[in-house]
Amino acid sequence: MLNLLWVLLASYAVGMLLPLCPWQPKTQGLAASVCAIVATCSGIALGLFGLTAPEPFTTSIASTIPLLTFAIRLDALASFFVLTISLVGLAASIYAIGYVRHFHGRVSVAALGSFFNGFLLSMILVVLADNGFFFLIVWELMSLTSYFLVVTEHEKADVRYAGFFYLIMTHVGTAFIILTFLLFFQQSGSFSFEAFRHPEHPLPEGLRTFAFLAALVGFGTKAGIVPLHVWLPYAHPAAPSHISALMSGVMIKMAIYGLLRVLFDFLGGEFPWWWGFTVLVIGAVSAWLGVMYALMEHDLKSLLAYHSVENIGIILLGIGAGMIFQSYGLQELAALGLVAGLYHTINHAMFKALLFLGAGSLLYATHTRNMEEYGGLLRRMPWTGLFFLIGAVSIAALPPTNGFVSEWLIFQSLFLSFQVPSLIVKLMLPLAAAMLALTAVLALACFAKAFGISFLALPRSSHARHAEEVPWSMRLGMGFLAAICVFLGLAPMVVVPLLDRVTASMTGTSIAEKMLALDGWALAPVNVEFSSLSSPVLAFVLVGAAALGLVLVALFGGFRAKRYSKTWGCGLTLSPRMEYTATGFVQPIKRVFSTIYQPTVKLETELLEESRYFAKRRRFEFHIEPLFEKYLYKPVVAAVYRLADRLRIVQAGSLHLYLAYMFVTLVVLLLFAL
Amino acid sequence: MTKEQAILQAIALTLAQALVLLAVSPAIVGLIRKVKARFQCRQGARVFQPYADLAKLFRKQPVVSTTTSWIFTATPYILFASTLTAGLLVPAFASQMPLNFAGNIIALVYLFALGTFFLILAGLDAGSPFGGMGSSREAIVASLTEPAMIMSIFAIALTAGSTNLSTIVHKTALLEGIVTDPSPHLMALAALFIVALAETGRVPVDNPATHLELTMIHEAMLLEYSGRYLALIEWASAMKLLVFLSLIANVFAPWGIATTLTPMALSIGLAVYLAKVAGLAVLIGTIECMFAKLRLFRVTDLLGVAFILALLGLLFFYILRG
Numbered sequence: 001m002l003n004l005l006w007v008l009l010a011s012y013a014v015g016m017l018l019p020l021c022p023w024q025p026k027t028q029g030l031a032a033s034v035c036a037i038v039a040t041c042s043g044i045a046l047g048l049f050g051l052t053a054p055e056p057f058t059t060s061i062a063s064t065i066p067l068l069t070f071a072i073r074l075d076a077l078a079s080f081f082v083l084t085i086s087l088v089g090l091a092a093s094i095y096a097i098g099y100v101r102h103f104h105g106r107v108s109v110a111a112l113g114s115f116f117n118g119f120l121l122s123m124i125l126v127v128l129a130d131n132g133f134f135f136l137i138v139w140e141l142m143s144l145t146s147y148f149l150v151v152t153e154h155e156k157a158d159v160r161y162a163g164f165f166y167l168i169m170t171h172v173g174t175a176f177i178i179l180t181f182l183l184f185f186q187q188s189g190s191f192s193f194e195a196f197r198h199p200e201h202p203l204p205e206g207l208r209t210f211a212f213l214a215a216l217v218g219f220g221t222k223a224g225i226v227p228l229h230v231w232l233p234y235a236h237p238a239a240p241s242h243i244s245a246l247m248s249g250v251m252i253k254m255a256i257y258g259l260l261r262v263l264f265d266f267l268g269g270e271f272p273w274w275w276g277f278t279v280l281v282i283g284a285v286s287a288w289l290g291v292m293y294a295l296m297e298h299d300l301k302s303l304l305a306y307h308s309v310e311n312i313g314i315i316l317l318g319i320g321a322g323m324i325f326q327s328y329g330l331q332e333l334a335a336l337g338l339v340a341g342l343y344h345t346i347n348h349a350m351f352k353a354l355l356f357l358g359a360g361s362l363l364y365a366t367h368t369r370n371m372e373e374y375g376g377l378l379r380r381m382p383w384t385g386l387f388f389l390i391g392a393v394s395i396a397a398l399p400p401t402n403g404f405v406s407e408w409l410i411f412q413s414l415f416l417s418f419q420v421p422s423l424i425v426k427l428m429l430p431l432a433a434a435m436l437a438l439t440a441v442l443a444l445a446c447f448a449k450a451f452g453i454s455f456l457a458l459p460r461s462s463h464a465r466h467a468e469e470v471p472w473s474m475r476l477g478m479g480f481l482a483a484i485c486v487f488l489g490l491a492p493m494v495v496v497p498l499l500d501r502v503t504a505s506m507t508g509t510s511i512a513e514k515m516l517a518l519d520g521w522a523l524a525p526v527n528v529e530f531s532s533l534s535s536p537v538l539a540f541v542l543v544g545a546a547a548l549g550l551v552l553v554a555l556f557g558g559f560r561a562k563r564y565s566k567t568w569g570c571g572l573t574l575s576p577r578m579e580y581t582a583t584g585f586v587q588p589i590k591r592v593f594s595t596i597y598q599p600t601v602k603l604e605t606e607l608l609e610e611s612r613y614f615a616k617r618r619r620f621e622f623h624i625e626p627l628f629e630k631y632l633y634k635p636v637v638a639a640v641y642r643l644a645d646r647l648r649i650v651q652a653g654s655l656h657l658y659l660a661y662m663f664v665t666l667v668v669l670l671l672f673a674l
Numbered sequence: 675m676t677k678e679q680a681i682l683q684a685i686a687l688t689l690a691q692a693l694v695l696l697a698v699s700p701a702i703v704g705l706i707r708k709v710k711a712r713f714q715c716r717q718g719a720r721v722f723q724p725y726a727d728l729a730k731l732f733r734k735q736p737v738v739s740t741t742t743s744w745i746f747t748a749t750p751y752i753l754f755a756s757t758l759t760a761g762l763l764v765p766a767f768a769s770q771m772p773l774n775f776a777g778n779i780i781a782l783v784y785l786f787a788l789g790t791f792f793l794i795l796a797g798l799d800a801g802s803p804f805g806g807m808g809s810s811r812e813a814i815v816a817s818l819t820e821p822a823m824i825m826s827i828f829a830i831a832l833t834a835g836s837t838n839l840s841t842i843v844h845k846t847a848l849l850e851g852i853v854t855d856p857s858p859h860l861m862a863l864a865a866l867f868i869v870a871l872a873e874t875g876r877v878p879v880d881n882p883a884t885h886l887e888l889t890m891i892h893e894a895m896l897l898e899y900s901g902r903y904l905a906l907i908e909w910a911s912a913m914k915l916l917v918f919l920s921l922i923a924n925v926f927a928p929w930g931i932a933t934t935l936t937p938m939a940l941s942i943g944l945a946v947y948l949a950k951v952a953g954l955a956v957l958i959g960t961i962e963c964m965f966a967k968l969r970l971f972r973v974t975d976l977l978g979v980a981f982i983l984a985l986l987g988l989l990f991f992y993i994l995r996g
């Protein structure tokens with residue numbers, strides 16, 4: 001295992017340096033991808049070994065810096081995330097071979113390839129780190145490499161803004177994580193995670209709560225929970241698409257990892273019920289608002305970014321339910337909630353990465369991210385269309401895909417709340433289930449829009465009319481993820497025992513046997529009487545029923561040759577301008593939920609002078625109010641500016657004054673020291 | 675009974691259920707039309723007219739728009755398959771469905787959603803503004819019905835201690851674990867009835883008989899379909915209606931359903947089942963004559979009522995149980 005780890009570290013390190021050689025951009029890009037492919041393949045092997053190993057694997061290298069040791073620990077939880085990162089990383093590296101071509105001559109492919117490897121390496125080290133200091137260093141490395149990747153196209157002003165916003169938000173988050181770790185450090189006197197787990201003086205109740213809240217804010221900023229999500233829809237779309245896939249698919253999951261590590265490892269899984277309840281409420285709100293804002297987006301990548309907020313919310317619903325059960329001592333249900341949350345974590349990593357790669361392919365082929373300029377692309381790009389459809393069906397949680405299996409598990413853990421003795425929990429969890437149902441079906445509407453407007457009907461612009469299918473490497477990257485999505489959906493009997501190893505290490509209860517009924521063909525939420533699901537059988541019956549449809553057609557009428565004709569357009573020739581637009585498609589939803597959107601519609605009509613019945617020009621403007629930015633962030637930013645203005649008095653520009661400050665500070669410090 | 679025999683029996687029962695769904699569903703549509711015609715003082719077509727319509731459509735040459743992709747031709751099959759699969763999860767004449775283990779109420783809702791998703795795509799595929807309009811409206815109606823549907827069944831599921839439909843029906847039929855106070859059940863029933871009307875595109879949410887494009891939802895999405903594709907979609911819609919009627923009939927009034935697999939019990943079960951769904955069909959026909967179709971943005975209020983009713987049912991359940 002140590003050898004595998006060395007191969008992984010070495011190939012990432014080579015991957016960071018090799019692209020910087022003064023070669024052709026094409027060679028640089030290829031070098032970065034090849035190194036990353038080797039590294040991610042060893043990462044997949046490492047993850048699988050770690051998940052099946054009986055004991056965690058540890059190793060460490062001492063450093064000369066006090067408190068810092070490069071300690072590494074590969075336990076089941078870490079292995080699960082190593083596997084997830086490496087699977088998405090592999091697809092992204094293959095995809096990058098073709099995708100970076102459209103950056104040639106515009107941006108530095110060398111820097112892109114180097115940071116790409118560095119980003120993957122830092123994420124792997126985040127989950128492997130077994131020392132708080134080391135963790136914070138690689139966490140910061142992850143934030144910085146991803147920042148540099150976000151601003152790849154830094155010649156654009158909006159990309160620079162997105163990057164800056166991200167940089168600030170991620171550091172606010174890091175500050176809270178440092179705070180959490182300092183609290184643990186204070187009690188244990190060491191930054192080693194082992195000491196965090198078993199501190200000399202256990203944390204008093206108040207400090208535990210404080211540590212939890214700080215971790216929730218810190219990791220929540222990275223995860224993009226509402227209301228800390230505002231950076232996400234800017235930063236994720238601004239990055240190159242294979243980076244967006246990594247950020248949305250994997251990087252935000254690092255926050256889930258951190259949260260689970262703190263809650264179930266450092267704090268030993270002992271907490272009052274309201275912690276889980278808080279996580280649950282945040283999850284429900286994030287899921288719902290995430291999909292609501294996604295519906296209104298017509299920039300395909302922003303739409304996907306908002307769906308990351310939604311899916312993080314869904315994951316937190318599972319984890320929150322698990323936490324509530326844990327605090328009531330219902331160990332099996334706790335494990336169920338966590339299995340559901342982790343299942344959705346890996347599922348979301350796969351289909352969201354797939355969708356971002358698909359969006360990247362559309363961008364590559366049409367040079368625009370605006371959905372209203374797509375249309376008819378399924379005929380021009382059949383493979384991209386098929387893979388995007390698989391991703392869309394998965395994220396919309398339609399049976400028998402992987403998204404459906406994990407959302408189903410989350411539904412079951414929310415429904416099983418009737419076993420909890422508290423009435424409020426009993427009532428609130430089904431309500432959360434109703435929110436999840438609403439979220440899921442709105443996600444269905446959103447992806448019907450995303451796929452329908454982009455890939456179906458007539459092309460809406462000349463870009464879309466002349467689009468061509470993307471190179472094989474990009475198709476291979478997407479196809480790999482699509483295959484994993486299908487596998488994760490149809491083979492829960494393989495996935496659940498692996499996830500069970502992770503949750504068993506957290507809750508101390510193994511539930512894999514209880515979850516797999518009928519020789520593994522049916523999945524049950526611990527109690528097979530309460531409910532069961534068999535996605536492979538459902539898939540089989542679906543295929544059988546479709547075949548029956550074909551048989552019925554053959555029986556009753558035979559397959560008469562189709563006649564092709566134009567769509568009837570009320571006597572006019574159908575043009576793309578007559579088609580439903582993405583804006584039009586979501587108009588009813590916008591109207592029903594206008595309280596949340598607070599839409600502003602401006603319609604200016606300039607009439608002909610001859611007759612006021614004919615318009616010369618019309619101008620339509622529509623935007624929705626970004627509530628959180630307006631009511632939460634603007635006041636804070638304004639306050640910071642005001643404070644900075646006040647403090648400017650200190651900064652007078654005179655060198656003598658500054659020297660005086662130093663002198664006064666020294667004196668004050670000396671007084672304290674005495 | 676050996677394992678092989680058990681499996682054969684399960685397959686036979688599943689196929690029988692599929693056959694009943696396929697065979698009965700067009701008659702239900704015909705019956706509703708007949709009831710409406712009689713209320714409107716018309717003679718109306720005979721109850722079995724939909725069979726003739728389907729047979730004719732199957733024989734016709736389909737016309738397909740040049741704008742469309744493979745989604746358009748695949749959708750009828752996907753819709754047919756998902757509706758039939760959903761139908762196999764809901765007990766009709768026998769309470770213990772062999773496919774019970776394969777999916778519960780959530781799977782049922784999501785199987786319908788699978789069909790809806792592809793139908794929305796197909797509506798957009800031809801590029802006609804009518805199809806897009808139907809798709810857009812279907813998206814909002816579906817968004818509001820599904821939470822209500824899940825909540826209403828959940829209120830019942832709690833009583834039976836299961837979310838698997840056959841288990842719910844079987845337990846209720848054997849009068850196991852039934853609550854003495856029926857109020858949660860009644861509220862859930864009302865909610866589910868509204869949901870059924872909305873999901874199957876009936877008045878007051880949608881009008882299946884409309885010829886005015888601007889008021890259509892479901893029919894607008896099908897506007898470009900013809901021939902065998904239209905036949906499959908029409909058949910699937912009829913089956914969806916029947917599945918909802920079976921759900922209401924058997925979850926709330928499972929009496930008479932075959933709880934054992936003896937020929938006697940099965941034939942009684944089938945007869946009672948036909949009587950129950952026919953009764954519900956007459957009820958739907960009556961409602962369609964007594965109410966006007968609601969404006970699209972009034973539909974949200976109706977579905978909101980359904981959701982609140984289901985939620986109240988849940989609340990009542992907990993309060994009554996203490």
